[in-house]
Amino acid sequence: MRQLPSIDRDLVRLGEMPDLDRWLEQIRATGGCAEPVYLTGHSTTLDAATGEVLRHFTTATEPGGRLAVRCRNRRASRCPSCSREHSGDTFHLVRSGLIGGKGVPDTVRKHPRLFVTLTAPSFGPVHRAGDCHRARRRRCEHGGRHGCGRTHPDTDPLIGQPLCGNCYHYPGHILWNAMAPALWKAFRDNLYHHVATGAGVGRSEVRTLVRVSATKVAEYQKRGAVHFHAVIRLDGPDGPASPPPAWATADLLLETVHSAASAVALPCPYSAAYGGGRLSFGTQLDAHPITNGNGGRLTDDAVAAYVAKYTSKSAETAGAVDRRITSLAEIRALHVTPHVRALIATAWRLGGLPELQHLRLRTWAHMLGYRGHCLTKTYAYSTTYGQLRADRAEHARTLAGARDLYTDWDSETTTETAWRFAGTGHTPGEALIAAGIAEGLAANRQTAREELARADQNWEPR
Structure with a gap:
């Protein structure tokens, strides 16, 4: 008999599971998560005064006991x-810092606000979209041409690849990426100093008059270098609830962002590999x-929406991989471009150099x-991911009718929990069903958006 x-x-x-419906209910509750985490344990809510059990949940009765x-x-x-849920949370996190809501007063709309992009310097010429580098007869010392001369469409896989891999400064590229968080911090610190200079106040005094609130997202360019998209806002000394001083204008912020970024210069942790002693941002700002x-x-x-879009992406947008590397043999076996392989290698x-152990480059x-x-964001910029998740859980409980049921004793109870990790992921059949559930939910959301757009078009004031 042929085996299936x-x-x-x-x-x-x-299909033969007696509790299949409950398992499907769990997977729908996760939105068709591709790699769910399974837990075993229980949660018991007690009356703090009498010890009476008010609510008890255990995974013992769940499918597979988890x-x-x-x-x-x-x-x-x-x-x-x-990823979609995380992007949605990011959208609300960033938006609340721009227009208010989620605990942020709507007066932040009137504060000076900028959208800033900070890039990496050049580590060697790479192919670029549109008209590429002008073709030249002269060749580099490795025999490669100094120019390209072609016009690349946006989808051309050559975009971001070096004109000459031997000329490209790979150590400098990696060290700049590794130090990018420190460069961002130096930029933020510089902002206070340059705002003080522009406003004519002391450096020690400026932090008592104005606060720089910001959030930034990291994006990988096609060449594999990180750059930052940031929202920067000027608040009063008490954060978004206080207006900034009259001299803290959008024009002042615009001027100081440029001067503060150009002034960033950090010592390279291994200048022999970098080829120079200082790290800085690129000239494109x-x-x-x-x-x-x-x-x-x-x-x-x-x-x-722009910032939220990039939280769902990572180094794979530059052709890299989304998992950790464990050996040189694994690097040789990767299905990536020669440029990305050279960067990872x-x-x-x-990462094997003692001087650079603190950067954890192999990890x-x-x-x-x-x-x-x-x-990342400054504390006062807006709400947090944790608060957004808590609000969503509370909303789900309200929709399920649980909130009204337990409102009378919520403030006078204690909850005892005991949870243990029980595995991750799906079997092949489970993965297929979960993907179908995720696609169905996505189709429902798209249909709802289309219906809403159609209703807006057909609406007429009475």
């Missing part, structure tokens, strides 16, 4: 469902005021040396 393929056998197993929860991976390449949505290109919602090689070789968080 493994995925078919797994689907048959799932409960599935979201993996919360921000990368779309790993989990599209959780964009800074534009953010409008309140009345005809401007950089509106509040547009900026929030350089990070691995530099972050798959990220091309960058070891910072995808998105």
Whole structure:
């Protein structure tokens, strides 16, 4: 008798599960998460005064004796469902710092606000979209041409690849990525100094008069270098609830952003490999005021959506991989471009130097040396991811009718919990079903958006 393929056998197993409906309910609750985390344990809510058990949940009665929860991976390449949720949270986190809400007063709309892009310097000429480098007869010392002369469409895989891999400064590229978080901090510190100079106040006094609130997201360029997109806002000394001084204008902020970025110069941790003693930002810097949505290109919602988009991406946008590297043999076997392979190999090689152990370059070789968080913010900029998740959980409880049921004793209870990790991921059949659930939810959201847009078009005032 012919044996069924493994995925078919797994689907048959799932179909014979007595508690299949409850398992499907769990997977729908995770949004079709591609890599759910399974937990075992219980949660018991007691009356603080009498010890009476008010609510009890245990995974003993769940399918397989465990409960599935979201993996919360921000990368779309790993989990599209959780990535979408993380991007949505990022949108609201950034937007609340621009227009208010989520605990931020709406008066922040009137504060000076800029959208800033900080780039890396050049490590060697690379192919670029549109008209590439003008072709030249002269060749480099390795026999490669100094120019290209072609016009590359945006989808051309050559974009970001060096004109000559031997001329490209790979150690400098990796060390710059590794030090990018420190460069961002130096830039923020510089901002206070340059604001003080521009306003004519003392450096020690400026922090008592104005606060720089900011959030930034890291994006990988095609060449594999990190650059930052940032929202920068000037507040009063008490944060978003206090207006900045009259002299703290958008024009002053625009001027000081340029001067503060150009003044950043940090010592290289290994100047022999970098080829120079200082690290700095590239000369390409964009800074534009953010409008309140009345005809401007950089509106509040547009900026929030732009930042949120990049939290679902990582080094894979530059052709790298989304998992950690464990050996040189693994680097040789990667299905990547020669440029990306050279970057990862350089990070691995530099990571073996005693002078650079503190940078942990081998751990972050798959990220091309960058070891910072995808998105960071100052404390006072807006709400937090944790608060957004707590609000969403509270909203879900309200929709389920649980909040009203327990309102009377919520403030006079104690909760005892005991949870243990029980595994991750799906079997082949489970993965197929979860992907179908995720696609169905995405299709429902798209249909709802289209219906809403159609309703807006057909609406007429009475």
